[in-house]
Amino acid sequence: MNQELQALEKNDTWELCELLKGKKARVHDHYLFTRTDSDDFLALLIYVDEVIITGNNSQAADKVKCALHDKFSIKDLGFMKYFLGLDVALSETSTLISQRKFILDVLKDTSTIAAKAVSMPLPKGLQLALDDGKLLTDPDKFGRFTGRLLYVNITRPDINYSVQHLSQFMAAPMNPHWDAALHLLRYLKSCPPKGLYFPVHSDLKLRAFCDAGWGSCVFSCKSLTGFCMFLGDALISWKTKKQNIVSKSSAEAEYRSMTATVIVQFPISLKCDNQAAIHIANDPVFHERTKNLDIDCHLVREQLQRGFILPSNVSSVQQLADVFTKPLLTASHHSLVSKLGLVDLPRDPT
Template structure:
């Protein structure tokens, strides 16, 4: 760092600059900025959510106002019009702000409203990505990953451009946060960031070709007359061909609308499909409990038990039965966690047929027909598609 203008010193002097505030670009600056914003929000009567620290709700006269922030971008919403207007004026006195009006575009996500509901998509982001890699005119494919894919780590494979692979997968990971239809395929290719081969790059290109088929796909949020919280959970036992680890996934719904999902390879090798299902089920229960706490903070907590649908009858039976089972010795903590939430009537574990198990698309590559049937039930639509 150079000595500030107007300050002189001899060359022999050992001088250090002492910072009075966090400078932009330093690792302390995000924490300092968020600490300043948090103190301002508390000053105006907002509480910081314990479930999501970037959410600040305020209750007044039976109405609610909420602010959620990502770095220096924020959304203000709620049913208290007076409080929303007051908060905008108050924040303008504290920070340099610009009111962009009704929400239309946020962090690469496009927002469209209609009588049917609110539609979220990343059409522009996808088209920009395809243009960047020269695939705007490519031939689209119907599924992001084929059913007989055999991706593993082999020494004799032809290596790919590691830097380009990491850049593309990083952008696909971001896309998968709003596109559940590519979540499983992205979870597969993201496992080979340290040593990608041309086979892995081929799958990345296939995902991009799939995005070309329907860049306008997104999630539709509609009023369904209820605020029930439910989820689907599934696991594909020993699906990883290199280390024989399982892949688990879950979908969660609030009011019949898809809100969160996850597809992830499990960290340990399990000895049976029941163990894989138990570990996946625990992740789904934790997500449901988190959603319940988050909704309670905005006064819309579910009043009834939350359903977590599973297609494994053995796992459901063992969850209700306290008897020791040999096949669950390695997951006793998970099994008791599930049993506790069942006894406290926080969750239920209804059985769902395999053909109706929506979480299948998060754990394995499925047939085209099953893939699109699941997308329809998940509420994934394309409002830009020709009719």
């Protein structure tokens, strides 16, 4: 299929019957093709021999399917219910995406389908170390398992911190690391249908939350950046990442997390739970006290001056990005996860 697509592009036959004229591949995803014509929008996402067609004009989508069928003899499977491990539930008001089947398959493959479920991804306060315990006899097993967890992470932001923490030990995994991974699986067993909620109607305003775990890496003393971004009520982006250098204060760590969050040129509401970091962004007087910060960190202040972000303080209790930087108490974890918009995918009645 990939060779055929390349041939199509080479022969410019994407302009079949003028139906796909103007369609172009996205810069960051060469297998995503889009077309905008007045108020009509059409998108094709291609993976090997599977294609998703979506847009706001069903007649245009039908014409594209007919054109593709003439060229490839395709089979129309109707509305999407399952694609590459993703379970999809469509309604008139929303789209729900989870990985229930994929998670259950992982549980079966690791013989944990009958294990006792737990309420948290990792135990509160758990800090794994590089030299903690005995090396696994089959380290590749840990790598394969972590890779599958990374895939689950695309619809489960509630395990983002845990997966990031486990991924640091893939080179030389030890027994405590494997035990922590199994603990995470037992958490997924407690809520396999949970997934992302995308409402049909939204105000399309961007909101962002950022947080930092100052010096939370026990073997490097580096801080963790965590952020999440909403488009209206829909969670569209989240990340947990270890900062590149050691921050000398919590304000510096929080300011670096703000920098990592400023990734789009729109006026977004940026919620941070550290007043000092916000003052650094707002008040140039504070820069005299923060000369140790890299110049690129002041991207935050530049974006503030240009009117693309509006930093404001939020209490730690309401800081949604907190779930991306550390293990929390059970009540706090579930409260924040519910505010991220994760919901349970309904069972298919068929």
